[in-house]
Amino acid sequence: MGSGKVVVSGFFGRNRAVFVMGLTALFIAGTACLFAGIFLGSMESYILAIPGMMILLYSAIGMRGNIFGAMGSRLGTSMHMGTFKMSFKKGSILRSNIESAIGLSFLISLAMGLIGWAVVALFGFGEIHIASFVFISTLGGVMAGCVLLGINLFIARTGFKRNWDVDNITAPLIAACGDIVTMPMLFICAWFIVHCPDQNIINILTLILILVAAIVLIIIFTRKMVLGRMDEAKRIIAQSTPILLMCLMLNIVAGMIIENSVISNEDVQSTIAIPLVLLIMMPAFLNEGNALSGMLTSRLSSMLHLGTLRIQRFPGKQALENFIVTYILAAVTYGYIGVAAFLAAIAMGGPGDISFINVMGIVLISGMLTATVLNILSYYVAMGAVKFNLDPDDHSIPVTSSSMDLIGAAVLIGVIVLFIA
Numbered sequence: 001m002g003s004g005k006v007v008v009s010g011f012f013g014r015n016r017a018v019f020v021m022g023l024t025a026l027f028i029a030g031t032a033c034l035f036a037g038i039f040l041g042s043m044e045s046y047i048l049a050i051p052g053m054m055i056l057l058y059s060a061i062g063m064r065g066n067i068f069g070a071m072g073s074r075l076g077t078s079m080h081m082g083t084f085k086m087s088f089k090k091g092s093i094l095r096s097n098i099e100s101a102i103g104l105s106f107l108i109s110l111a112m113g114l115i116g117w118a119v120v121a122l123f124g125f126g127e128i129h130i131a132s133f134v135f136i137s138t139l140g141g142v143m144a145g146c147v148l149l150g151i152n153l154f155i156a157r158t159g160f161k162r163n164w165d166v167d168n169i170t171a172p173l174i175a176a177c178g179d180i181v182t183m184p185m186l187f188i189c190a191w192f193i194v195h196c197p198d199q200n201i202i203n204i205l206t207l208i209l210i211l212v213a214a215i216v217l218i219i220i221f222t223r224k225m226v227l228g229r230m231d232e233a234k235r236i237i238a239q240s241t242p243i244l245l246m247c248l249m250l251n252i253v254a255g256m257i258i259e260n261s262v263i264s265n266e267d268v269q270s271t272i273a274i275p276l277v278l279l280i281m282m283p284a285f286l287n288e289g290n291a292l293s294g295m296l297t298s299r300l301s302s303m304l305h306l307g308t309l310r311i312q313r314f315p316g317k318q319a320l321e322n323f324i325v326t327y328i329l330a331a332v333t334y335g336y337i338g339v340a341a342f343l344a345a346i347a348m349g350g351p352g353d354i355s356f357i358n359v360m361g362i363v364l365i366s367g368m369l370t371a372t373v374l375n376i377l378s379y380y381v382a383m384g385a386v387k388f389n390l391d392p393d394d395h396s397i398p399v400t401s402s403s404m405d406l407i408g409a410a411v412l413i414g415v416i417v418l419f420i421a
Contacts, residue, residue: 015325017165022295025172026333029291033179033284034340050190051126052133055255056116057186060141061283062251062405063112064178065290066244066398067104068148071097072170073298073397074236075156079166080302086157094156096232101149103220103237106213108244109141110134112252119252131206132193138209140186147181148174170298172291179283243395247402254286254406257413280348281341285363285412288333289404293374296326297396300382311386315379323375327368334367335360358419366415370408377403 012019078084078093088095113134120126120133155173159166196202220233299322303309309318338360345354378400385395 018325021169022329025169026291029172029287030284030333030337033287034344049194051128052116052120055252056137058255059112059251060186061178061182062402063108064144064148064182065174066247066401067101068152068174069294069397071101072152072174073301076166076298077302077305079160080306086160099220099233100236103217104240105142105145106216109138110213112248113137129199131203135202135206136186136189140189144182144185148177151177179287243398247398250402250406254409257409280344284337286405286408289370289408290401292326292330293378293400293404294397296322296378297382297400301396304386311383319379326375327371330367330371334363338363362415362419366412369411373407374404
């Protein structure tokens with residue numbers, strides 16, 4: 001008994017910062033995302049009016065988290081290694097990350113609009129002009145990116161001054177802010193598209209956005225080396241773009257699952273209670289999966305950079321301890337989401353035929369299944385990045401986050417169907 005208590009006490013003692021700061025950030029993120037879900041419910045008329053809007057929405061949310069979550073992970077690693085300075089000088093770590101985040105926001109938002117429009121047209125979700133879709137994606141994505149950049153800088157500055165381990169707070173807060181910020185920005189752009197009297201105005205504005213994106217990327221990629229080495233912003237964009245495009249496809253598939261399951265149901269009247277529950281709960285549920293995977297991959301990446309975690313075929317003691325931490329965080333935060341979502345449903349007119357027990361069962365079963373997948377995925381993605389001489393900070397969060405969007409959406413909807421079938 002005594003030795004067991006010592007082991008448990010030692011475990012919680014070693015991971016005290018993760019539980020205190022991580023749970024605080026996760027609770028803030030979960031609460032914020034429930035409000036984002038309520039806001040999403042209020043956007044229903046625009047989601048129905050613009051074909052593929054749900055695909056675009058969840059893709060944009062995912063990509064904001066991928067770009068700025070990876071930025072936070074890089075800054076966290078530099079703090080652990082003692083190379084971080086709150087400096088905006090040319091060639092500094094902070095400025096390079098700012099420039100790369102801006103460049104990637106333009107590039108990926110533009111790609112999201114083009115690929116998303118092609119998917120909407122190909123799979124028959126409806127008809128929308130390509131310029132309109134690209135306009136919503138690019139302008140909404142860049143506006144959201146500017147806000148998230150400011151939030152990321154605030155977290156980095158505060159964490160650096162107070163000597164916090166930002167690996168435990170950046171991922172959940174950025175994921176939550178991505179939900180809260182991206183939805184209104186896309187809503188503003190969608191409102192403009194619906195009420196704009198002339199398509200030519202949209203065409204001109206979209207062309208201007210494309211030109212601005214091209215200028216930003218040209219400036220970054222044509223400047224000379226800094227201090228005789230490759231420009232860091234250029235390196236981040238070059239190495240991140242392929243993986244972000246792959247992740248974008250995963251986000252689009254996740255959005256298609258949600259669009260097809262929630263929006264494109266022919267018998268709307270008989271299923272109206274289920275979409276409302278999904279719209280409230282889905283952002284918070286997916287955000288927690290992103291946040292947990294981001295926290296885990298950030299810690300694993302820092303450990304790999306510092307040499308405290310060895311590359312192994314199977315997870316060792318340190319990795320397994322981090323898996324247990326993730327399970328505990330998942331059980332607590334997903335449980336909180338279940339309770340809060342049920343109360344939110346009551347406040348918005350009642351949960352319908354779904355009981356509290358069923359809500360908790362859906363969220364906890366889906367959450368723990370998701371946590372199992374993200375533990376395994378996070379470990380092997382980080383290991384794979386190092387084995388292929390890639391920076392795990394650049395690749396781990398985008399891959400795990402986008403994969404968890406797809407897996408989380410599929411798992412949650414599958415469990416809901418099992419419970420209410």
